[in-house]
Amino acid sequence: MIPPRSALVIAALLFAGLPGPAAAQPAPRPAQPRPPAPAAGAPASAPAPALSTPVPAVPQQTTAVFADWTLRCTRAAAGSVQQFCEVVQGIQREDRPVAQIAVGRPGKGQPMQLTVLVPPSVSFGAAPAVSTGRDGDAPVLELAWRRCLPAGCIADAALGDEALNRLRAWVEPGRITFQDGAGRIAGLPFSPRGLAQALDALAREDGG
Numbered sequence: 001m002i003p004p005r006s007a008l009v010i011a012a013l014l015f016a017g018l019p020g021p022a023a024a025q026p027a028p029r030p031a032q033p034r035p036p037a038p039a040a041g042a043p044a045s046a047p048a049p050a051l052s053t054p055v056p057a058v059p060q061q062t063t064a065v066f067a068d069w070t071l072r073c074t075r076a077a078a079g080s081v082q083q084f085c086e087v088v089q090g091i092q093r094e095d096r097p098v099a100q101i102a103v104g105r106p107g108k109g110q111p112m113q114l115t116v117l118v119p120p121s122v123s124f125g126a127a128p129a130v131s132t133g134r135d136g137d138a139p140v141l142e143l144a145w146r147r148c149l150p151a152g153c154i155a156d157a158a159l160g161d162e163a164l165n166r167l168r169a170w171v172e173p174g175r176i177t178f179q180d181g182a183g184r185i186a187g188l189p190f191s192p193r194g195l196a197q198a199l200d201a202l203a204r205e206d207g208g
Contacts, residue, residue, distance in 0.1 A: 067194025071201050085205045087198040091188050099188045112164060115156040120148055121181035128155045128178035168196045
C-alpha cells in the first residue's frame with residue numbers, strides 16, 4: 001500500500017507533466033453532427049445489462065486494534081472460511097512509516113513466527129534481533145535475513161512457547177536492532193502496549 005504522502009508526491013509528479021493554464025491550448029474541434037433519430041417503428045436498442053457482483057456474507061478482511069497493536073485477518077478467498085491472521089505494529093519516524101513488526105503463522109498448521117520489515121539499506125554481516133530498549137541488554141530473540149524488496153528487507157524467527165510467553169509478559173519498550181548499509185548498529189523502537197491482548201485474540205482466531 002502506498003502511504004498517503006507518497007501518493008500525493010506521485011500525483012504531483014504526474015500533474016507536473018501536464019500543461020498549465022498559460023500553456024498553448026489546442027484548437028477546438030468542429031462540432032460533430034448528431035446521429036439520425038431511429039425511424040418510426042424501429043426497435044430501440046436494449047439497455048446495457050446491470051453488472052451485479054454477489055457480496056459475500058463474511059468480510060474479506062477484519063481488523064481489531066489493541067492499543068499499539070492491530071490484529072489483522074484476511075480470508076483466502078471471497079466467502080472462504082480459511083483466513084490468515086497476524087498482529088502487527090507499524091513503526092514511524094517523523095510521521096512516516098519506516099518499518100513493521102508482526103507475529104503470526106505463515107500458513108495454517110505452521111509454527112508461529114515473528115517477522116520484521118526494515119529499511120532496505122542493511123548489512124547481512126550481522127543478524128538482526130529484537131531486544132528491550134535498554135542499551136547493553138542481550139537480544140531477546142535473534143532473527144535471520146530472508147530477502148530484500150524495494151520496500152525493505154525482511155527477517156524472521158520461529159517462536160516457540162517460551163518465546164511467545166516472554167512476548168506476552170513484555171511491558172518494557174522494545175527495539176529492533178540491525179546493522180545498516182554503512183556498518184552502524186541501528187535501532188527502531190516499538191511499543192509492547194496491547195501486545196498480550198492482541199496475541200490472546202490471535203490465539204482465539206487460530207483456535208476457530
